[in-house]
Amino acid sequence: MSHSKTLTKEAGTAKERIREQLRHLVSLVGVSGSEQEVVKYLKESLSPISDEVKVDHSGNIIAVKHGIAPGPKIMVSAHSDEIGFCVKNILPDGYIIFDKIGGVSDQLLQGRKVWITNKKIPGIIGIKAGHLQTSEESKQVKSAQDCYIDVGAFTKMQAEEMGIKIGDAIVFQSDFMEMHDKDLISTKSVDNRINCAILLELFNQVKASDFSGTLYGVVTVQEEVGLRGASMIGNVIEPDYAIVLDTIPAGDTPDINTEKNLPVYLGKGPACPISDGVRGEGFFTYIHPKVREMIEEQSENADVPVQYLTLNGDAYVTDAANFNLAGKGMPLGVVATPRRYSHSPVELVHLNDAEGVLKIVKGIVSDNGNKSLDFI
Known part of the structure; x- marks a missing residue:
């Protein structure tokens, strides 16, 4: 190769x-x-x-x-x-709900960028606007079952036209970051x-x-x-x-x-x-x-x-x-x-x-x- x-x-x-x-x-x-x-x-x-x-x-x-x-x-x-996720369903308004695959902590979910499929279709695990969260909501950790992914689609058809299907793999989007000591890599x-x-x-x-x-x-x-x-x-x-x-x-x-x-x-x-x-x-x-x-x-x-x-x-x-x-x-x-x-x-x-x-x-x-x- x-x-x-x-x-x-x-x-x-x-x-x-x-x-x-x-x-x-x-x-x-x-x-x-x-x-x-x-x-x-x-x-x-x-x-x-x-x-x-x-x-x-x-x-x-x-x-x-x-x-x-x-x-x-x-x-x-x-x-x-x-570890990662897979597409569980595409909602009528274009949002994606998902299942976890492997040991992913719920603490990592909201507000994260993700890639869907090996084509790396970009998405965001949504989070309620901080201005609108109650004090109780701001302390809660939502489970994967209560989260959703925003891919910028407004209908199910738009999401499907991007190439998203039930069962598609999802991973966290993460860059290859070298620390001040270049031998330390975070990704x-x-x-x-x-x-x-x-x-x-x-x-x-x-x-x-x-x-x-x-x-x-x-x-x-x-x-x-x-x-x-x-x-x-x-x-x-x-x-x-x-x-x-x-x-x-x-x-x-x-x-x-x-x-x-x-x-x-x-x-x-x-x-x-x-x-x-x-x-x-x-x-x-x-x-x-x-x-x-x-x-x-x-x-x-x-x-x-x-x-x-x-x-x-x-x-x-x-x-x-x-x-x-x-x-x-x-x-x-x-x-x-x-x-x-x-x-x-x-x-x-x-x-x-x-x-x-x-x-x-x-x-x-x-x-x-x-x-x-x-x-x-």
């Missing part, structure tokens, strides 16, 4: 290539179930740097790269989808487009002569609505072990007791949840002991600090929870990129953390087959 080739040629460092891939990836609309635009871009970008790329009927991507000698099958995965869908960018860079850097065995790069769909892509694809590859790449909330803001509840800091390196599970929902992941050793060794080799933590009982879960039950059991671990303000249009990520994820995972791939995967 000409765009990805241009990025590889023009960006001089891995961090800059990740930045430019992220810039493009977050500009795409890819709500769970409507990931086509993201999947198409990733397939076209992976094809020149892989030995084989497949996309299944649901949109899960499997990219394959063979090493120089026989060895274990290692899978590195990320997910392509983002939508950092979860999980940052790790899609890291996976692209991993395949861009790893040559067949660098490792033994087979590297599988997997990009799943519908993670945000129940890890569904991981369920679809978990038994297809049957890797010997896996590294799941995702984001993780950073706890270093004034509204969180960081050390007690969420000891993850932006700019202090990748995070590794040793154990996580959602209370009452059956999701649970515990890192395989040998995979933990791999992460620790490569962290030391690359001089990249890793933030280790547990998140049991909190609302944090990744594709790892479904992957580790696939086949006869899949040894795995999660290497996560911290980001503040999760599931919002202003997620904040530090590119140094992303580069750290890349270095650790590249080291694990390069060392593939040199460590036993025995549990004891």
Whole structure:
């Protein structure tokens, strides 16, 4: 694909290539179930740097790269989808009512700009004029069921003529904002487009002569609505072990007791949840002991600090929870990129953390087959 080739040629460092891939990836609309635009871009970008790329009927991507000698099958995965909304109905006066897809907070809704479909039809989630709000109304948080989107149409027919249909994907409109420190990026869908960018860079850097065995790069769909892509694809590859790449909330803001509840800091390196599970929902992941050793060794080799933590009982879960039950059991671990303000249009990520994820995972791939995967 000409765009990805241009990025590889023009960006001089891995961090800059990740930045430019992220810039493009977050500009795409890819709500769970409507990931086509993201999947198409990733397939076209992976094809020149892989030995084989497949996309299944649901949109899960499997990219394959063979090493120089026989060895274990290692899978590195990320997910392509983002949280958002879909068109529930078009009212006679042209306003749009909508449903949420994934974990979107009602606090984020009113007064926000949105894009509808991958054509980015502009819309506004309406808010009652402040001059007319009662003191009680000014303190209320409206649910999605009570909100509407204004697309500048005055009839249902006008909205339909714009190309809007029932079920169309909707995302927050958000620019790619570099902070004063240019390595800090704020935008939508950092979860999980940052790790899609890291996976692209991993395949861009790893040559067949660098490792033994087979590297599988997997990009799943519908993670945000129940890890569904991981369920679809978990038994297809049957890797010997896996590294799941995702984001993780950073706890270093004034509204969180960081050390007690969420000891993850932006700019202090990748995070590794040793154990996580959602209370009452059956999701649970515990890192395989040998995979933990791999992460620790490569962290030391690359001089990249890793933030280790547990998140049991909190609302944090990744594709790892479904992957580790696939086949006869899949040894795995999660290497996560911290980001503040999760599931919002202003997620904040530090590119140094992303580069750290890349270095650790590249080291694990390069060392593939040199460590036993025995549990004891």
